[in-house]
Structures are given as C-alpha cells and as structure tokens.
Amino acid sequence: MPYQVNLGLQVIPITDPKDAYSIIDDCIKIIQSSKLAYQVTPFETVIEGGYDEIMMLIKDIYEFSITKTKEVVINIRLHSKADQDVIALDKIQKFNE
Amino acid sequence: MPYQVNLGLQVIPITDPKDAYSIIDDCIKIIQSSKLAYQVTPFETVIEGGYDEIMMLIKDIYEFSITKTKEVVINIRLHSKADQDVIALDKIQKFNE
C-alpha cells in the first residue's frame, strides 16, 4: 500500500476518570514521540502516514494501555484512497479558515 | 440535562465519492448555520452544546442527508459528565500549543 492513509485513534480506558485521562495523555505522548504527523481532536487523535507504520504505532499504544488499566476499548477509523494519499488538512482547511 | 456535552458527528453517504463530499460539505454548512460551537476535524465535526439542541441539529442533518443519497451511515459519539460541562478545548489545548 504505497499511499498515505488517515487514521483516527480513540483510547477509552474502562477505569476511574482521573486514571483514564492520565493514560490517554500518555498514549498521545507515544504518538508525539513517533515521526508521524498527527492532530489531537476532542474525541480522537488523527494520524497521517503509511498503513504499516501507523499500525505498528497502534500496537505500541495498545500494549502500553493494557499495562495501565484492567480493561480498554480502542476505536480506530481508517480512511484510505486507492490512488492517492489522504491528507487530513485537505479535508478540513476550508472550514477552519 | 443542564450540562453541556460534546458530540462528534460523522456523515458517510454511501455513494460515489464526488457526490459524498458535496453532501458532507452541505451537512457542515447546516452545523455552521446553527448557533452552536463546532470544530471540523478530519473524521468528524465536534459540536458543543446542550443535548437537546445538538440532537435537533442532528435530526436536521439526517433528514437533509437522506434527500441527497440513497443510503447513509451516520456515526455519533457523545461525551457527557454528570456534574460539569464537557469543553472540547480543555481536552485538546495542551497538545496543540
């Protein structure tokens, strides 16, 4: 898959809210420490890159999360096009000027 | 429900991509014409306000969408707290400075 995809990642630890937010913050830090472009939005962090490199990052986040909470729900949305990159900025810039 | 909630709205028309994007743009315009605070993100538009007023807006968008495409999937994420407003900016600003 040569083209860049967009992926929205929402990590929901099933635990007390104060612990949940700390885990979510640490997951975002893992994304920030990768070389991938990302944007933190209210429900998810949107990551831009190749399918395989994003999925390796998600595995890291998943494995981290489950060491910090007894139970977790992780929601992933993938957006991909057959013949071109998906660029997050292209989808939103006209609405946020 | 007196407290303000956060709601992420993703409209996916099941139709040719060029028609799909035009419908999605028009749905965002309906949100923009409401008085509610919103943020367009790559996968969804996040709306902030009272539960009932947001749900009335969603009904408008749903009814509009189904006049423009034979079939639609609408994904909604609601985030609510028992004793305080949910403020989208509070959730993301520390990561986007």
Add this chain to the structure above:
Amino acid sequence: MPYQVNLGLQVIPITDPKDAYSIIDDCIKIIQSSKLAYQVTPFETVIEGGYDEIMMLIKDIYEFSITKTKEVVINIRLHSKADQDVIALDKIQKFNE
C-alpha cells in the same frame, strides 16, 4: 422520515469495570422494556424502528446513564435508506445460517 432505520448503541461508562457492566446491563433493560426490535451484539445493541422513537429511547438511556456514572461515552451508528426500511436481519442472515 417514514422508513425504519437501524441504529447501533454502545454505552461506555468511564468508571471501574464492575460498575460499568452493571450500568450497561441496565441500559439494555431499558431497550428491552421498549416495544422496539433489538439485538444485543458484543459491542453494541442494534435497534430497529423509526428515527424519532429510537432517539427518544436513546435520550432515556443517556439520562439514566449519567445518573449512574460521573462520565460516559455513548457511540451511535445510524444506517438509513432513502426509499426503504433498513432491516437488520436482511444484512446478516446469509452469513449466520
């Protein structure tokens, strides 16, 4: 909107798992006490009916949930067609025979 829609409802209380499951069970009981057709699946309960009647049920569930947990995420997926009912069974029966 005269046609019947399909709606998937996932309630995620942000609280300790043992409390979370009890709240989820009570939310499903609210669905069961309605007159609407439903199916409990591993991630969500799928409800079949008119848009307005399902949305009234969701409001009941939302208002209930927020009395039982400090914080909740509710995920909703709506599937609707412009000119016919969406029938859950039609979508799955050929795969589950």
Add this chain to the structure above:
Amino acid sequence: MPYQVNLGLQVIPITDPKDAYSIIDDCIKIIQSSKLAYQVTPFETVIEGGYDEIMMLIKDIYEFSITKTKEVVINIRLHSKADQDVIALDKIQKFNE
C-alpha cells in the same frame, strides 16, 4: 499479548450501494476463510482471537477493499482485558436467551 481480544470490524466502501454490499460480502468471506471465531452483526463483524492474528487479517481485508473501491472507511473497535480473554459470547448470551 497472550490474551484473546474482541474486535468489531466495519468496512464502508464509499461507492454506489450495490457495489458497496458486494465488497462487504467479500470482506466477510475473507474473515470466514480465516480460522478465527466471528459473528456477523448488522453494523460490524465481531472477531475473537489474538491481537496479532486479527490485525494480520485486517490488513488482508484492507488491502483487498482498496482494490475494489476508490475510497474506503474502515472502523475498528478493540476490546481487551489485562488479565483475561474477552469472550464475545459472555457479553451477550444472557440477553439473547
């Protein structure tokens, strides 16, 4: 990650509905041809197994889908516990008796 997870997979081809359903059916066939336990539900197919083996299956489905449609949205929900398997049947059987 030794424990078994639950994963809900929804493939939404952005194309004409009649093409979309044919692609979705073929994706379900790919799941059926794996050795993993699965259940087709109205909005998603729920798969049970190890994280890595499910993610390899999802890569196959993603790569297949994008050869059949110009654009696709794939939604994934992962449910995992730190110290035990997640068993889909345990979550739903009491409601479907």
